[in-house]
Amino acid sequence: MRTQRRLTRLMQLVLVGLVAYGLVDGQPKAIVNGSVALLITFFPALLERNYDLPLDPWLGLWITAAVFLHTLGSAGLYGQIDWWDHLTHALSASLVAGVGYTVARAVDLHADDIHIPSRVAFVYIFVLVMAFGVIWELFEFALDIIAASTGVTMPLAQHGLDDTVRDLMYNSLGALLVGTFGQVYLTDVAETVRERLLSVES
Structure with a gap:
């Protein structure tokens, strides 16, 4: 369980870094994609807080990984890999x-x-x-x-x-x-x- 949560937090930190890079370098695409992806990663926590609906950490990791990998792709990996x-x-x-x-x-x-x-x-x-x-x-x-x-x-x-x-x-x-x-x-x-x-x- 700790491993899944740590991986989720790590990907969230990378997304924060991507948004920060977009703000510093004036890259609106990085800002939009990174911000939207970051908001989606907090969706499981929102369900747990507002609806008392705890989700398995693996599900949180699943959601985070999906938006994280897409955001990295939009940042350039789609064209490189x-x-x-x-x-x-x-x-x-x-x-x-x-x-x-x-x-x-x-x-x-x-x-x-x-x-x-x-x-x-x-x-x-x-x-x-x-x-x-x-x-x-x-x-x-x-x-x-x-x-x-x-x-x-x-x-x-x-x-x-x-x-x-x-x-x-x-x-x-x-x-x-x-x-x-x-x-x-x-x-x-x-x-x-x-x-x-x-x-x-x-």
């Missing part, structure tokens, strides 16, 4: 899959008239991630159009149809991993969400 984009897409997709499954499973546990079999959950995870991936690619495409018409450098960009197809392939890999191996682990998380959030609302 070919496989970095594949890594971040697979990890981010697995995070989307994990969140989607946790919410669906929590509702399944909470409502007596709703039952989601494991096979259906697997398909749901896969479809959810693919849909999110398509929306993300459309978002990048829209940013490209805005950048071309305004001359403003955007934090995200598309790099052709081949890149889009590869992104979706690695998104599928992340969904496949969570759908195959993550359901057992995330069921406990879903149970916690049901107890702390849904039960209170009902």
